Every structure is written in C-alpha cells, then in structure tokens.
Amino acid sequence: MGYHSYYFMSNYYYFILVLPMVLFSFIASAKVNSAFNKYSQISSLRGLTGAQAANEVLRYYGINNVAVEQVAGKLTDHYDPKANVIRLSDKVYNSTSVAAIGVACHEAGHAAQYAEGYFPVKLRSVIYPACSIGSKVGFPLAILGLVFSFDFLVTLGIAFFGLAVFFQIVTLPVEFNASRRAVSVIDGMGILGADELKGVKKVLTAAALTYVASLAVSLANLLRLVLLTNRRRH
Numbered sequence: 001m002g003y004h005s006y007y008f009m010s011n012y013y014y015f016i017l018v019l020p021m022v023l024f025s026f027i028a029s030a031k032v033n034s035a036f037n038k039y040s041q042i043s044s045l046r047g048l049t050g051a052q053a054a055n056e057v058l059r060y061y062g063i064n065n066v067a068v069e070q071v072a073g074k075l076t077d078h079y080d081p082k083a084n085v086i087r088l089s090d091k092v093y094n095s096t097s098v099a100a101i102g103v104a105c106h107e108a109g110h111a112a113q114y115a116e117g118y119f120p121v122k123l124r125s126v127i128y129p130a131c132s133i134g135s136k137v138g139f140p141l142a143i144l145g146l147v148f149s150f151d152f153l154v155t156l157g158i159a160f161f162g163l164a165v166f167f168q169i170v171t172l173p174v175e176f177n178a179s180r181r182a183v184s185v186i187d188g189m190g191i192l193g194a195d196e197l198k199g200v201k202k203v204l205t206a207a208a209l210t211y212v213a214s215l216a217v218s219l220a221n222l223l224r225l226v227l228l229t230n231r232r233r234h
Helices: 003-040 050-059 100-115 119-148 151-188 196-231
Strands: 068-069 077-081 084-089
Touching: 003 050, 003 077, 003 100, 003 196, 050 068, 050 084, 050 100, 050 151, 077 100, 077 151, 084 100, 100 196, 119 151, 151 196
Parallel strands: 068 084
Antiparallel strands: 077 084
16 A cells, blocks of 8 residues: 555545544533533532542441542542542532532542452553553554554554553443442432432433543544555555
C-alpha cells in the first residue's frame, strides 16, 4: 500500500468506524456532566456529606484502614489502592447533594472490591503496567509500521494496543460492580430515600456510559488498524 493509498483508507476507516464512536464519547461525557450538575443541586434529606457517606459504606463492609481525603478539581474522585485512600473532589467531599453521595459511595465501593479481593480488580492491577505502556506506544508503533511497511512494528503495535483495549474491557465490570455496591448500601442503610436513590442511579449510569464509550472508541481504532494491515498485505 502506497502512502497516498494508506492515507485515503486510514481516513475512510476513521470516518466510518472511529468518528461515530468519538461522537458517542462526547455525548456520554456531556451526559455525565449534565447528570452530575443536575443532582448536585438537590440536597439529601439526611444531610450527610459525600465524605460521611463514603465512611458509611466503609463501615458497612467492615473496612477501618481506608482514609477519606479531599482533592482539588471536578470529578477527580478516585480510590488509590496504594495509599489506601479515597480522594473526593471539592464538590463531593463536603457536599450533601444526591450526586455527591452517589459518587462518594461509588469510590468506597472500589475500596470494598480491594478489601474483598474482587477478581476483576485484582486482574486489572496485575495487567496495568503492560497495558499502560500499550496505551501510549501501541497505536503510534502500528501507524509507523503501516507507513514504512515494517510488518514487525505493525504487529507489535497492534499487540500493545490490544493490551490497552483489554484493560478497558476488564475495567467495565469493575466500574459496574462498584456502582452496584454503592446503590445497594445506600438503599440498605437508608442513606438516601427512594426518590433520591433514583438520582444516584442516573448519575452512576451516566458515568458508566463514559467507560463504555471509551472502550467503543478503542475497539473502533483497533479494528481500523487490523483492516489497514489486512489491506496492505493483500
């Protein structure tokens, strides 16, 4: 495949495969921001803050060695398994909103996964180093191999990029499970009322959609690389 032919086909596959998924990703991101902003304006009846709600989830699971800290930024909430710390953003840590409680309990759900040895989260931790490298170098290596007709580089790049895609696949059950744990504890412990819980579900569902969209983009790019490779070899 010559350079001009490669360039044309690369753009062709991008527009029919990747671009729709990119648009889907933008929509998913807008949806999570919209849901979070909407339910950030609704205060919970019990008045628990995000930090207090996270601690309630930890208490439910009998976890007493995980700290809950405040971190700067918007939607920068995460659980750090190395430091054993749940970090909640400014709009979550001290907020009593329905959205804040949902996000905080979701992150506490991740802490519970590690505490219980939930298999997908253990697998994700093991494969992370290789997959992190794959996400950075896989696609560029494959493109260089295609442009300069280096089969080894193409194969190596696709393999590395495939690792990154596999990591995203493993991430989906981790995120869904953390949300299920959050909803279950919120409901079971009466942290929020039934109507408030509906808001939490909408926020967490929208957040989960961003992971699905990200995976869709990566899968589309992986398919694009495979199709370009097959076309070049024939």
